[in-house]
Amino acid sequence: MGKTVLIVYAHQCPRSFNAAACSTAVQALKDRGCKVYISDLYAMNFKPTATAEDIKGDLKNPEHFDYGDETMAAWKEGRLSEDITAEQQKVKEADLIIFQFPLYWFNVPAILKGWIDRVFAQGFAFSLQNMYDNGIFKAKKAILSFTTEGMESMYLPDGINGDINVTLWPLQNGVLNFCGFQVLAPQIFWAVAHSPPEVRTAMLDSWRERLMDIWTEKPLTFASTNLFNLTFPGGFRLHPEAKEKLNALPYGITTAHHLGKPVPPNNQTKVSEK
Amino acid sequence: MGKTVLIVYAHQCPRSFNAAACSTAVQALKDRGCKVYISDLYAMNFKPTATAEDIKGDLKNPEHFDYGDETMAAWKEGRLSEDITAEQQKVKEADLIIFQFPLYWFNVPAILKGWIDRVFAQGFAFSLQNMYDNGIFKAKKAILSFTTEGMESMYLPDGINGDINVTLWPLQNGVLNFCGFQVLAPQIFWAVAHSPPEVRTAMLDSWRERLMDIWTEKPLTFASTNLFNLTFPGGFRLHPEAKEKLNALPYGITTAHHLGKPVPPNNQTKVSEK
Numbered sequence: 180m181g182k183t184v185l186i187v188y189a190h191q192c193p194r195s196f197n198a199a200a201c202s203t204a205v206q207a208l209k210d211r212g213c214k215v216y217i218s219d220l221y222a223m224n225f226k227p228t229a230t231a232e233d234i235k236g237d238l239k240n241p242e243h244f245d246y247g248d249e250t251m252a253a254w255k256e257g258r259l260s261e262d263i264t265a266e267q268q269k270v271k272e273a274d275l276i277i278f279q280f281p282l283y284w285f286n287v288p289a290i291l292k293g294w295i296d297r298v299f300a301q302g303f304a305f306s307l308q309n310m311y312d313n314g315i316f317k318a319k320k321a322i323l324s325f326t327t328e329g330m331e332s333m334y335l336p337d338g339i340n341g342d343i344n345v346t347l348w349p350l351q352n353g354v355l356n357f358c359g360f361q362v363l364a365p366q367i368f369w370a371v372a373h374s375p376p377e378v379r380t381a382m383l384d385s386w387r388e389r390l391m392d393i394w395t396e397k398p399l400t401f402a403s404t405n406l407f408n409l410t411f412p413g414g415f416r417l418h419p420e421a422k423e424k425l426n427a428l429p430y431g432i433t434t435a436h437h438l439g440k441p442v443p444p445n446n447q448t449k450v451s452e453k
Numbered sequence: 454m455g456k457t458v459l460i461v462y463a464h465q466c467p468r469s470f471n472a473a474a475c476s477t478a479v480q481a482l483k484d485r486g487c488k489v490y491i492s493d494l495y496a497m498n499f500k501p502t503a504t505a506e507d508i509k510g511d512l513k514n515p516e517h518f519d520y521g522d523e524t525m526a527a528w529k530e531g532r533l534s535e536d537i538t539a540e541q542q543k544v545k546e547a548d549l550i551i552f553q554f555p556l557y558w559f560n561v562p563a564i565l566k567g568w569i570d571r572v573f574a575q576g577f578a579f580s581l582q583n584m585y586d587n588g589i590f591k592a593k594k595a596i597l598s599f600t601t602e603g604m605e606s607m608y609l610p611d612g613i614n615g616d617i618n619v620t621l622w623p624l625q626n627g628v629l630n631f632c633g634f635q636v637l638a639p640q641i642f643w644a645v646a647h648s649p650p651e652v653r654t655a656m657l658d659s660w661r662e663r664l665m666d667i668w669t670e671k672p673l674t675f676a677s678t679n680l681f682n683l684t685f686p687g688g689f690r691l692h693p694e695a696k697e698k699l700n701a702l703p704y705g706i707t708t709a710h711h712l713g714k715p716v717p718p719n720n721q722t723k724v725s726e727k
Binding site: 191192194195221227228229230231242243244245246247283284285286287288289290292293295296297299311328329330332333335336337338339340341342345346348349350352353354357372402404407409411414415416417422431433434435436437438439440441442444 | 465466468469495501502503504505516517518519520521557558559560561562563564566567569570571573585602603604606607609610611612613614615616619620622623624626627628631646676678681683685688689690691696705707708709710711712713714715716718
C-alpha cells in the first residue's frame, strides 16, 4: 500500500496493555506494507510544556511572550526547536496518526497534551483560512485509541460518567477535526485492568482486524463549515437558511452543535449510516 | 473571613492578561481577608509527566508499572515526591481553588493537565467510595477561569466551535465534580487578544466584583449519585424508577446525562434557577 502511519504512544510501561495495543498496530500495519513511526513519548522524555525554549533565536516580543504568536513566527522561519520539528516531519509524512494512551481524567495524559500543544503549531497544523473541513491535514486520518478504567455502561447517557460522546468532543472536534483530519471512530478498550486475559486478547485481535481495512473506513461526521457565516458580523454562527432547514430534523448536527435538540446518538463513536 | 484560596496559574508571561486576572484575584481575595497561595506552574518549572520518579522508595510492581496503583500506594505511605506533596498540602488547606489559564485546544495547557494528573492522586483526591457528590473535596469550591482566542458566539450550540458547555464537561464533571468540588460557574474571558484595553479592564473589574461575593455563590448542578445503581450488575446506570421520572421532563439531567433529550441549556456555564 505504501502508506505511512505515526503512532503517538503515551504509556510508561513496555508491559502494559497500551504497549500491547501499540505493538499490535505496528505489526498489523507493517504486515500490510505500511511504514510505521512510533513516538514513544515517555521513552523520549518528551517535553510537554509550552515555553520560550521551543523557539530558537530571538523572540518577536520577549516583553509580552505569547506562545501561539511566537511559535507561528518561528515555524515560518524554521526556528522551532529540534524535537518539535522532528515530530512535525513525521506528521507531514503520515497518512494516519494513531494516538495510543490510557484515559487520564476523561482526557489525554499531560505528556500527550503537550505533544498536541507544541507539535500542532499555527501555520503547520492550522491557520485562520485552514481549519475544520478546510483544514491542513484533510488528506490524513486520525484515531484515538485508548484504555479506560471504567466499564462501557458507565459512559452511556444514563451512566454515572455521562455520555462518552460528550467526553470525546473537545479532542475529536477541537483538535483532530479542527486540523482537518478525517477522524475515524475511536478504538476504546473498556475496563482493561478488570478484564480477564482472554478478553484482553480478544480486544487486541479485534484491533488487529480493524486495522486490516483501516484505509477504507468512513470517518465520523462533523459539521460542514459551509453551514456557517464565517464573518465577524455573522458571529461565525449557522446561516439562517441552514438553521431553518436543520431545525426541522429530529436531532442536532453533532454532539455540540445540538441546536437545542437531542444530540445525534453516538456521533463521536460510530460512523453515521448516511 | 479566614478563608484560604489556591490559584493554580498557568501562563508563561507576567505581563499577560492571565497574569492580570491572577493578580486581580489575589488582591480582591486578600482585601477580603483571605490567605492566598499561588502555584505559578511555569515559574515553578512544574513537572507535568506522570512517571516513576513521582514515587520515593521501591515500586510495588516495577515490572508492570501502573501509575495509578503506584501513586495510590505511595500516597498512603507518604512516599509521593516533594513537589506533589507540597501541592497536595495547599489543596488540603484551600476552601477554593481557582484554575487560571489560557484555553489551549479546547482544554487546559499540558502543564496544568500534569498538575491534575499528578496532584489529584487516588486516595488523596478520590477513592472508589468517594467520588462525585460523595467526593473527598465536597467542602471545597473550584472555578475554571480562562481566556479564549475566539469570541463567545463561536461557542454557542449554533456557533462554529459548538456549545462551550460540551467542551467544559470533561473538565468540570470529570475532574472537579468527580473529586466532589462545588463547581462554580466558569469565569470566561472571551477573545481577550482581540479586545480593546477598556474592554479588558472591564473584564477584570467584573472578575474582581464577582470575587467579592464568591463564598455565597451557588454551584453548578450535576447529577446526584443517588439516581444511579452503583453496582456492577446495575451497570452504574440510572435506577429504572429515576429514569422513568426524568424521562417525563423536557431536558436531560446534565450536558452528558442527556438521556436522548435536549441538553439543559447552559448546564456547565450558568447556575440553575431551581
